[in-house]
Amino acid sequence: DAIIACMGLSFKPDIDDLRESPALYVAEQLKKEGFDTMEVEPNLKSSATRPLVTVDDAIKQADIIIYLVGHTGFKNLQINTTKSILDFVGITE
Numbered sequence: 232d233a234i235i236a237c238m239g240l241s242f243k244p245d246i247d248d249l250r251e252s253p254a255l256y257v258a259e260q261l262k263k264e265g266f267d268t269m270e271v272e273p274n275l276k277s278s279a280t281r282p283l284v285t286v287d288d289a290i291k292q293a294d295i296i297i298y299l300v301g302h303t304g305f306k307n308l309q310i311n312t313t314k315s316i317l318d319f320v321g322i323t324e
Contacts, residue, residue: 232267236293238286239300239320240272247274254299269293273304290314298322 237258242248249255249272261268269284269292277283290296290310298305301320310316316323 233294234267234269234292235261235295235297236269236271236284236289237261238271238289238296238298238305238322239302240270241274241300241302244301244320245274245303247272249275252300257297257299273302 237254240249240252240255240258242250242252242254258268258270269289270281271286271289272278272283273286275283284292286304286308290308293314295315295317296310298316298318298320301322305322318324
């Protein structure tokens with residue numbers, strides 16, 4: 232099965248607030264549907280409610296990269312071109 236990296240979980244770019252976050256909802260729905268996901272939120276060091284991975288680990292291990300939040304730190308990442316990338320926030324433009 233493909234591993235999906237959900238890049239960003241916060242409500243908006245460059246903050247650590249997950250309350251009412253559409254990105255968090257998408258990540259949770261993917262997991263509920265049985266997809267193998269990795270969650271990345273660089274503005275949080277850890278989460279009591281969910282396992283988080285680093286940007287580097289997600290890029291190395293995931294088959295599919297989904298940008299859900301336009302964090303500044305996601306811009307100009309070097310990602311292997313064999314990976315599928317879905318950009319819902321304009322990171323790759």
